[in-house]
Amino acid sequence: MSRAASAKPILDREAWIDAATETFAEEGLAGIRVETLAKALGVTKGSFYWHFDNRDELLLGVLERWKDGRMRDIVKQTECEPGKEFEQVEHVLSVYSTTRSRKGMRIELAVRDWAGRDPRAAAAVREVDAMRFDCARKLFLDAGLSKQEASSRSILVYAYVFGQSLMDCERFDTDIQQARADIFRLIQGKPQAS
Structure with a gap:
């Protein structure tokens, strides 16, 4: 066997964090x-x-990767052109309600479980939640809603995003596409079509 073939792989710090993150998604902390x-x-x-x-x-390292990734993602998902805020809210709802990344949700739940026992994880969760809330609220504020209504709708956005990801919504409504459209309309405050 050649020396190159028997050599151990060379790993960097990120490879270890990758492996730990995969394990975290499957087995928790x-x-x-x-x-x-x-x-x-x-x-x-x-x-x-x-x-x-x-x-x-x-x-x-795993916690920082989660925090940085979530914060980057929400900023990216909530950026929009002026006048397109409601369309962007619908985009956010659509992205987070249809992709249903099982791995991502397992990591989210594992981090939140960890946060119940570790103040560093709790601080990271608070930062991410604040960023999520602030970005969603900004969309509603930029669309002309009052601060109170923008705040309430922002909470509703994330209550829906997280709640539906934990449920088998298809069990409760056979026309899930229509249910999503109705939920999106309610969150956006649009009147029901006659």
């Missing part, structure tokens, strides 16, 4: 173990300790 990750990655624990002082530092 308890599943992230250095030895198990090293084995799955085909490297020694020494590779881990080259990049991290300890497991906690890796966990903070």
Whole structure:
């Protein structure tokens, strides 16, 4: 066997965070173990300790990736041209209600569970939720709604986004497309068509 063929892969810090994030999505915080990750990655624990002082530092890397990714995503999803705010709200609702990323939702729930036990995770969740709320509220404010109504509708947007992702909505309504259209219309405050 050649020396190149038997060489262990060289991993950077991001590869470890990738692997830990995958494990986090499947097994939660308890599943992230250095030895198990090293084995799955085909490297020694020494590779881990080259990049991290300890497991906690890796966990903070996972948390930062989640936080930064969520914040980037919501800013991207809520940017729009003036006068197109309601269309952008509908876009946000559509993106988050139809893609239904199971992995993304598992990570979201695992982070929120973690936040119940760790003040650093709780702070990250508060930051992400504040960004989500502020970006959605800005759409409604820019559309001309009062601050109170914009705030209420922003809460409703995220109550819907998270609630429907945890439910099997098709069980309750056979015409899910019509149900979504009705929900979008209600959130936007549009009158029902006669």
